[in-house]
Amino acid sequence: MQNAEDRGERFSDSVVKIEAEPLYLYPTELSPNRCNCACSFEKSIVALVYDVRVNSCPRVGREVGCKGGKGDKVASRLRVGSWNIETLTGKSIELGRILQRRRINIACVQETRWKGTKACDINGYKLWYSGDAGGKNGVGILVDRDLRELVVEVRRVSDRVMAVKLLVGGLTLNVISAYAPHIGLGEEVKRQFWEDLDEVVRHIPCIEMVFIEGDFNGHIGANAGGYDDVHGGFGFGDRNEAGTLLLDFARAFYLVVVNSSFPKREEHLVTFRSTVART
Secondary structure (H helix, E strand, O other): OOOHHHHHOOOOOOOOOOOOOOEEEOOOOOOOOOOOOOOOOOOOOOOOOOEEEEOOOOOOOOOOOOEEOOOOOEEEEEEEEEEEOOOOOOOHHHHHHHHHHOOOOEEEEEOOOOOOEEEEEEOOEEEEEEOOOOOOOOEEEEEOOOOHHHEEEEEEOOOOEEEEEEEEOOEEEEEEEEEOOOOOOOHHHHHHHHHHHHHHHHOOOOOOEEEEEEEOOOOOOOOOOOOOOOEOOOOOOOOOHHHHHHHHHHHHOOOEEHHHOOOOOHHHHOOOEOOOOEO
8 A cells, every 4th residue: 555655746737637536446445346255345435546556566577666674575566557648640650758747657548549359568668458449439558567477367348448457466457448438429439338337346356456447528626525435635626427426336335436535736637628617
C-alpha cells in the first residue's frame, strides 16, 4: 500500500489528461460478488493514487523502481494511468514518448479507433488492442518493456472492454481498460457495456488485484452524496446518470474511485472546456 507521501503524485498533469475516474481493488477488499470461493471480507482504507507498491520485484530485476530492503525483500513501484486518446492513428510514437517521460509502466487507452484485435510494439511498450470492424471506439493496454513478459493472459471482450493479467512478484494484477458509451447512445449499448464489465470483474478470483481504468463518460459529482464508501469527496460538477451507474458498480464490487480521493486543481479535473460548458 502507499503511504501519504505518495498520494500527491499525479499522472493527470502536463500533457496527459485523465478522462475518467479509475477504480482500484486490493486483495484485502474481498468482494462476495467477484467469486464463489470461501473468502473472508474485510474492508480496508485505500491509500493509492496512480502508484502501486508490491512486496517483491518481478523477475526482470530492479528496473521497475525497486529498492533493496531487509533480507531478500524489495519494494517495486508501478505507475499506471488512463488516457482517452481519441485516435491512435498518427499518435502512437508520441504516446510512447509521453508514457516514457511520465515513467508510466501500464497505461490504458480508449477510443483508439483501430480495427481488429492485434498487438504491436510502441517505443518499448507492448500494446494489445481491441477494436471493431468499422474503426470506431476501441480500447488498448500498453505495458512497458520491464513488465511485458509478465503478462500471462489477454482478454478482449469487445471494442469497449478488454483486460490483461500479469504476475508481478507474488501478486496477480488484472488491468482492465474500459470505454463507456456516451450519453447520446441507446440504452441497449449502455446495458451491454456494463454487463461486459460486470462479467470480467466477477470472474476474477478475489485474491487478485483489480485496476479498472477508462473513460466512463459520466460525472460522479463534487461530493460523495451517499456514496462515502466509494467516493473520496473530491470530484467535479454535478452527478449525472452515468456517474451514478459508475458509483453503483464500484459499490457492488467493493471498489473505490481513487481519482476522487485526493484534491486536485481545477485544470486537472476538467478535460474539456468551451464557452458554454466544462467537463
